[in-house]
Amino acid sequence: MNVAEIKTNDIANGEGVRTSLFVSGCRHCCPDCFNYMAWDFKYGKPFTDETEKEILESMAPPWIAGLSILGGEPFEPENQETLLKLVCDFKKQYPNKTIWCYSGFTIEEITGEVASRAKTDISLQLLKEIDVLVDGRFEKELKNIMLKFRGSENQRVIDVQKTLQEKQIILYLE
Numbered sequence: 001m002n003v004a005e006i007k008t009n010d011i012a013n014g015e016g017v018r019t020s021l022f023v024s025g026c027r028h029c030c031p032d033c034f035n036y037m038a039w040d041f042k043y044g045k046p047f048t049d050e051t052e053k054e055i056l057e058s059m060a061p062p063w064i065a066g067l068s069i070l071g072g073e074p075f076e077p078e079n080q081e082t083l084l085k086l087v088c089d090f091k092k093q094y095p096n097k098t099i100w101c102y103s104g105f106t107i108e109e110i111t112g113e114v115a116s117r118a119k120t121d122i123s124l125q126l127l128k129e130i131d132v133l134v135d136g137r138f139e140k141e142l143k144n145i146m147l148k149f150r151g152s153e154n155q156r157v158i159d160v161q162k163t164l165q166e167k168q169i170i171l172y173l174e
Contacts (some may be wrong), residue, residue, distance in 0.1 A: 132158065
């Protein structure tokens with residue numbers, strides 16, 4: 001997996017001050033995507049043990065609320081294994097901080113309820129580590145700059161843990 005960018009002290013991609021990891025690689029290619037450079041799986045630099053250490057160390061200050069994972073596309077099959085290790089290590093070290101993930105796949109595609117390439121042997125394990133999922137492709141016809149933490153009206157901000165527990169979509173934000 002490659003890393004397009006790491007932003008520390010980010011306030012745009014989830015609640016509170018966060019570290020945001022932008023992964024490389026996305027096959028959605030949504031028109032007017034804000035991060036089209038990260039569509040290329042080779043964009044940026046390789047994710048290494050040092051990269052993980054840098055991300056985890058950036059979480060140490062008490063004002064950091066958590067980790068946000070964006071793309072590119074975190075749920076592209078090529079990215080899932082590396083991200084699973086990262087989020088598991090993150091949860092062990094920072095059990096009281098949250099993980100937000102932004103995906104062009106819907107939660108139904110990630111779980112396999114709707115067929116997609118996002119459903120892999122580990123996609124559900126990865127999803128189980130995430131607190132909030134902003135799901136759905138960016139649709140420029142539905143773009144709305146007034147929305148909180150999402151770019152188009154089709155996207156949902158989902159409380160993943162409650163959704164998995166109750167077996168129905170529970171929104172984190174309306």
